[in-house]
Amino acid sequence: MYLHGEIYRSVPTELERHGADLNDPLWSAKCLISSPHLIRRVHLDYLEAGANIIISASYQATLQGFEAKGISKEEGEALLKRSVEIACEARNIYNDRAAKGSWDDFDNGSNLNRKPILVVASVGSYGAYLADGSEYSGIYGDAIMVKTLKDFHRRRIQVLANSGADLIAFETTPNKMEAQAYAELLEEEDINIPAWFSFSSKDGTNVVSGDSMVECASIADSCKQVVGIGINCTPPRYIQGLIQSIRKVTSKPVLVYPNSGETYDSERKEWVATTGVAEEDFVSYVDKWCDAGASLVGGCCRTTPNTIRAISKLLSSRAHKG
Ligand SMILES: C[S+](C)CC[C@H](N)C(=O)O
Ligand SMILES: N[C@@H](CCS)C(=O)O
Numbered sequence: 001m002y003l004h005g006e007i008y009r010s011v012p013t014e015l016e017r018h019g020a021d022l023n024d025p026l027w028s029a030k031c032l033i034s035s036p037h038l039i040r041r042v043h044l045d046y047l048e049a050g051a052n053i054i055i056s057a058s059y060q061a062t063l064q065g066f067e068a069k070g071i072s073k074e075e076g077e078a079l080l081k082r083s084v085e086i087a088c089e090a091r092n093i094y095n096d097r098a099a100k101g102s103w104d105d106f107d108n109g110s111n112l113n114r115k116p117i118l119v120v121a122s123v124g125s126y127g128a129y130l131a132d133g134s135e136y137s138g139i140y141g142d143a144i145m146v147k148t149l150k151d152f153h154r155r156r157i158q159v160l161a162n163s164g165a166d167l168i169a170f171e172t173t174p175n176k177m178e179a180q181a182y183a184e185l186l187e188e189e190d191i192n193i194p195a196w197f198s199f200s201s202k203d204g205t206n207v208v209s210g211d212s213m214v215e216c217a218s219i220a221d222s223c224k225q226v227v228g229i230g231i232n233c234t235p236p237r238y239i240q241g242l243i244q245s246i247r248k249v250t251s252k253p254v255l256v257y258p259n260s261g262e263t264y265d266s267e268r269k270e271w272v273a274t275t276g277v278a279e280e281d282f283v284s285y286v287d288k289w290c291d292a293g294a295s296l297v298g299g300c301c302r303t304t305p306n307t308i309r310a311i312s313k314l315l316s317s318r319a320h321k322g
């Protein structure tokens, strides 16, 4: 599979805008239990805004996290699969509507260049499961080793790989050790769908733990199942330099889906607005990211369907210019 020019976005902070309360150790995975219809609706909003890659609400859905809530292993596995099914349902609804409306679209040309929609299964880090903002520090302590992380993620990855998703996204990866664990698991378990590895940074050179972005990208590059390497949930101002670092060590497609630039307060489980960028400012970076070599552009936490609509418009005008 070769990824190019597509746009994607996931759902959680948009769920909050629709009234969901994510103040819970399961964060957005809570909605898999309480409001799956809302997740489907938000996926649809993004598809209607021009996204052609949608990411399941499984970022913080772990068998261990479910177990802590008294949910059995079997039920937990069913919820993981359900996260992907919900995204597939949204894709079906969208495709049906597009087929029915095809004459109108033919008239205004809006659907002619639509790429197929990919459903991507999200895997958040061990730090995300800890639910204390550890995915933004990447510091897990001496007791956690590659083996611990592999044991933690193994079953979830097996289940998601067999859920009907087109691809697995390892997202907001905070350190080199976890990238190594993912790469080994993909090989050991002979996972037969492709994956992307995406890291987060808070300085524009390293991933959040302080491990070098170049080293992390090299681990991803050596893994044969990896079809894309990138950066997500990172402030827009750091992205251009990070794309350049990744491209030094790989020829695989580079993907970027930054957040709004705001900071996550893990105690209050809220985003702090002081450092964010306005939607227009976010979009004004997109040309630079594409020029630096990004093949896929989207938005992570606190971006909205409007952000995607603007990115989509900009990318299609770039495509027309050739
Ligand atoms: C991507 S972060 C905002 C997800 C939530 C975090 N792991 C927490 O539970 O606080
Ligand atoms: N796709 C994930 C990334 C969180 S940083 C989500 O939006 O939940």
Ligand SMILES: [Zn+2]
Binding pocket: 172, 232, 233, 259, 300, 301
């Ligand atoms: Zn995010």
